[in-house]
Amino acid sequence: MSRVVELVEHAPACSVPLPEGIGRALAVGDMVDAAPDPHLPGRWSLRAGSKVGAMTFTDPGAGTRVTVRVTSKVPVARLFYLLGHALKPDGIWRDGSVDVAEHRDLLPALAHAVERQVDRALRQGLLQGYRAAEESSLVVRGRIRESEQIRRRFGATLPVEVAFDEFTTDIAENRILRAAVERLLRLPGVTAEVRRRLHHQRARLADAAVLVRGQPLPAWRPTRLNARYHQALHLARAVLDGTSAEHGAGGLRVDGFLFDMNRLFEDFVTVALRESCRARGHVARLQEPHHLDEAAAIRIKPDLVLYGPGGALRAVVDAKYKAEKREGFPDADLYQMLAYCTALGLPAGHLVYAKGNAAHAAHTVRHAGIVIHQHALDLDQEPPGLLADIEEVADLLIGTPFSASKRPVRR
Incomplete structure (x- = not known):
């Protein structure tokens, strides 16, 4: 028996019939929230969170195969724009060599994109x-x-x-490309045509050693000599760094690939803001560790800390990919940002969300005077509009120490 369960990220839970073993495997994993349906025996309540992609559970003994697919609310083409900008801000897609618009699902689009970029990298032969x-x-x-x-x-x-x-030719660059191709060939959901082309790329990369699973990827450094490999290597990293499963659990074989939308959104926002602020002569550091207390016992790590031309602290940012909620933005995020601002001695902090049903807001903390801004990026808009919103946030960041509480926030 073979079936496909279709879910949408952050959508309400749904009840689906599942074999006991597969339901338990989902319950102990981190792909979805899964629990037995208390009202209907043999059915499980499944709710997708921020992980998107597909996983296939195969029980050889029972002859059962179930694929759970989680679709992003963000269109695939837009999702790949976010990924490309986070990996390579100067534009991984701008040469028109990869078109993922024809694909509706994440994994087939990713496999197609990787194969096209690998083919482009190898047209002049393998790098030595x-x-x-x-x-x-x-x-x-x-x-x-x-x-x-x-x-x-x-x-x-x-x-x-x-x-x-x-x-x-057995160098880090070729090993990484081969590892990504091998990984995609083991995943379900790759179309027959793309799979055929991936087999061709694997044959071209046959002289590169196979990487040992679980070992760190070999280091490579961008240079003029390997420039034609850069885009393929960036995408290969996305394949190899993505949340993936490929193991047997309780007699089951599990194969799949997932993207964490939380991480993808955070990477896009922080990289885009870093590049925008750099153009204005400021330096943004991502995931820079600091301490909340005087004894340096409590560690904090904001997504982005901005420094001015003279090295003075200017702003702090945290990116939050949240589901739409009736009550708007979570209060816990405000408390976290207040702690960041207090520890860093900043008069204002910025929370950047994927747009839900909450409007832009700015809160002034009583007895502290700290202003916490909440911005919402609309991921449904075209890339120029998305980058324009990033530019607006960057303008506010740079003006934070002097006029953050007085400048209007666009609605």
Whole structure:
């Protein structure tokens, strides 16, 4: 038996029939909120949060296969714009080489985008570079590893323990691209045509070593020589860093890929604000650690801290991707921002939300005079309008120490 369960992020819970094992696997995971339906035996109440994507649960013993798909409220094309801007602010899509408008679901669109960018990167052949290597050899090349030679071959002339720099295609850039292609080929939901093209890209990257799962990605540095790889590597990182599952649990096989909309929205807002403020001569630092108390025992880490040209603190920002709520913005966010402003000695703080049903607001804290601004970005609008809203927030950030409580907030 095979079936697909369709959910929408932050939509009301729905009751669906599920095998007991698959329901329990969902309950212990972090994809959705899952619990047995108290009124209908054999059914489970499922509610999606901020994770979007798809996961497939297969029970080989029972012959059952269930795919749970969570769709974002943000259109796929807009979601990819947010992702592209967060990964590469100067525009990962601006050359027109990737068009995801034809895809309605996240995973097929992501697989298509990665394959197109990998193909574009490899059109001139695989990138080559020098890689440090060590081996036992019958000839001397590079330098002799004397300590290893003595430890392993004491008294023997051959083989020789040597270390050398090898000019090869088995370098970090190609390994990362291959890992992303391999990851996508193991995921359900990739269309047959894209899967065929991914197999072709894997064959082109066959000389690159397969990365060990769970190990950190190899480091690479953007240079003029690997410029044609940059966009493909940025997207590959999104595939490999994304929340994913690929394991067996309780006899089940689980395959899937999820994007955390909280993280995606936070990355977009902070990177876009950083670039906008940089153009105005200010420096924004992301996830910079500070302390709330004098003893430095309580650590705080705002999403963005802004510094002026002379290095003085100017503003603090936290990005919050929230569901629409009847009561508007959560009060807990205000308390958190108040703590940030107090610890950093700032007269104002800024909370940036994905637009729900709450209007822009500015609150002045009694007996403290601290102003907490709440901004809402409408993700349904076209990119120029979205960036214009970011520019408006950046203008307010830079003016914070002097006129934050007097400047009007656009409604």
